[in-house]
Amino acid sequence: GTHHALDALSQEGLSEEPVHHHQDQTDAAGGGSSNWEVGQAKSKKQQKRRKKPMVTSVETDDDANEGDDDQEGNGVGVLGMERQREHPFIVTEPGEVARGKKNGLDYLFHLYEQCREFLLQVQTIAKDRGEKCPTKVTNQVFRYAKKSGASYINKPKMRHYVHCYALHCLDEEASNALRRAFKERGENVGSWRQACYKPLVDIACRHGWDIDAVFNAHPRLSIWYVPTKLRQLCHLERNNAVATAAALVGGISCTGSSASGRGGCG
Amino acid sequence: GTHHALDALSQEGLSEEPVHHHQDQTDAAGGGSSNWEVGQAKSKKQQKRRKKPMVTSVETDDDANEGDDDQEGNGVGVLGMERQREHPFIVTEPGEVARGKKNGLDYLFHLYEQCREFLLQVQTIAKDRGEKCPTKVTNQVFRYAKKSGASYINKPKMRHYVHCYALHCLDEEASNALRRAFKERGENVGSWRQACYKPLVDIACRHGWDIDAVFNAHPRLSIWYVPTKLRQLCHLERNNAVATAAALVGGISCTGSSASGRGGCG
DNA sequence: AGAAGGACCAGTGGTCCGTA
DNA sequence: AGAAGGACCAGTGGTCCGTA
Numbered sequence: 001g002t003h004h005a006l007d008a009l010s011q012e013g014l015s016e017e018p019v020h021h022h023q024d025q026t027d028a029a030g031g032g033s034s035n036w037e038v039g040q041a042k043s044k045k046q047q048k049r050r051k052k053p054m055v056t057s058v059e060t061d062d063d064a065n066e067g068d069d070d071q072e073g074n075g076v077g078v079l080g081m082e083r084q085r086e087h088p089f090i091v092t093e094p095g096e097v098a099r100g101k102k103n104g105l106d107y108l109f110h111l112y113e114q115c116r117e118f119l120l121q122v123q124t125i126a127k128d129r130g131e132k133c134p135t136k137v138t139n140q141v142f143r144y145a146k147k148s149g150a151s152y153i154n155k156p157k158m159r160h161y162v163h164c165y166a167l168h169c170l171d172e173e174a175s176n177a178l179r180r181a182f183k184e185r186g187e188n189v190g191s192w193r194q195a196c197y198k199p200l201v202d203i204a205c206r207h208g209w210d211i212d213a214v215f216n217a218h219p220r221l222s223i224w225y226v227p228t229k230l231r232q233l234c235h236l237e238r239n240n241a242v243a244t245a246a247a248l249v250g251g252i253s254c255t256g257s258s259a260s261g262r263g264g265c266g
Numbered sequence: 267g268t269h270h271a272l273d274a275l276s277q278e279g280l281s282e283e284p285v286h287h288h289q290d291q292t293d294a295a296g297g298g299s300s301n302w303e304v305g306q307a308k309s310k311k312q313q314k315r316r317k318k319p320m321v322t323s324v325e326t327d328d329d330a331n332e333g334d335d336d337q338e339g340n341g342v343g344v345l346g347m348e349r350q351r352e353h354p355f356i357v358t359e360p361g362e363v364a365r366g367k368k369n370g371l372d373y374l375f376h377l378y379e380q381c382r383e384f385l386l387q388v389q390t391i392a393k394d395r396g397e398k399c400p401t402k403v404t405n406q407v408f409r410y411a412k413k414s415g416a417s418y419i420n421k422p423k424m425r426h427y428v429h430c431y432a433l434h435c436l437d438e439e440a441s442n443a444l445r446r447a448f449k450e451r452g453e454n455v456g457s458w459r460q461a462c463y464k465p466l467v468d469i470a471c472r473h474g475w476d477i478d479a480v481f482n483a484h485p486r487l488s489i490w491y492v493p494t495k496l497r498q499l500c501h502l503e504r505n506n507a508v509a510t511a512a513a514l515v516g517g518i519s520c521t522g523s524s525a526s527g528r529g530g531c532g
Numbered sequence: 533a534g535a536a537g538g539a540c541c542a543g544t545g546g547t548c549c550g551t552a
Numbered sequence: 553a554g555a556a557g558g559a560c561c562a563g564t565g566g567t568c569c570g571t572a
Contacts, residue, residue, distance in 0.1 A: 085557075138544075422566090425566070
């Protein structure tokens, strides 16, 4: 097949935890829901959210017979099978293998390459059947990946780290340096992930703030949607740059050349 | 603004018909539903369909107070306002203006140009706001068109005639000839529309059956989704061509050159 | 009958938040 | 606490079929 031999890499030990049979959590539902945590420029579209479905009484696990299909015993099986999650990522240097129940960043980036291969297969099939051919990693591709046995690939995870992969594609040197620095400082994956935004915004700046063009110009990156937050950061930074440039010019006659200093890139 | 002066063209007289207050139709729901009309290669995905919502008793028109917003009195107004539809299209020659309560094909194609302008505006706004920028005429564009007062533009209509517009873009000579022929024969719009498929399939053949590439190569056409039926026709015809070519070759050694005759284009 | 378009539906992009 | 991912939701592409 078209799969690499190292696809199974780092998959040797998934997290195995016994199934918790949904014990009633009488201590749950605590705290007044503070809906006004500012910070992220989100706003709107976040009002209602589902409450926990929690079965009312004890041990009514037999509610699985509602839909007839039951797609391939994925997850909890018939008799005390165990649920699995991928090991959490840790910040590793390039080439470093994660120890213990952890996965490294080379493995993370490898997942993006795998998704690309699944997309290529989906495209081949679509073209052969004369159907619409996806140009991006869509739901259809994630479904295909799962069907093909790559159950460790899922949409939320891949979308979560897209910009980290983008930096790896666009400036591997910078990406590697960032990994080494964050590993040395003992930072966790979350803060490394956050730190990946800035160098990308700088790259966008050097390309006229067109982050879509930056993604599309790179063959392995062009198949990924530009993450909303990265897009927003680029937009904010562009506005900053424009405002700063305007302030610098002030009442002076416009020369047509772009302003340097605060309004420039890098 | 960016609108042409002739946008109002042919809009002088919309069909005006008095509102029929939903009289009980005791004669309705006739005929055994023959779900097996063959013909079109559709299959699947067509099982259930809504039944008429028909209010049970007389004159309960006051059910409008459910949603608070009530978007701009579009449609039936407060007191006996009149419902409007666009005049139906008729087959006209290039340059010919439709007489009576009809619209001509130049007007039809003009609607596609208008949609393009609405898309360009949506794109400008999106770029300015740093939001995702549509490359095709999407729901968002149709919504924008409606909001901008172009209530005569709607998705089902535009999608219905896309391939007719495609022929107009890709081979105006052939499109014009077809219009003249069908007008002379007194054919209706439906059969003219059907007849637009074949020349497009021939064009696709000449481009290696890649109808998406054909659309994308044309600046005014690339913003429209390839219609499902056109895609299917191209696929079927390609399979025919391949099968025919294979049959021609038969047991003879392969020469590598493409077969002519039934397997060729045009 | 031929045709215009409201409104429906399956599957999408996006990501929250219950889970471990 | 930090993190993985099931599952939800608003809005999409696609077009049927009740309407005129």
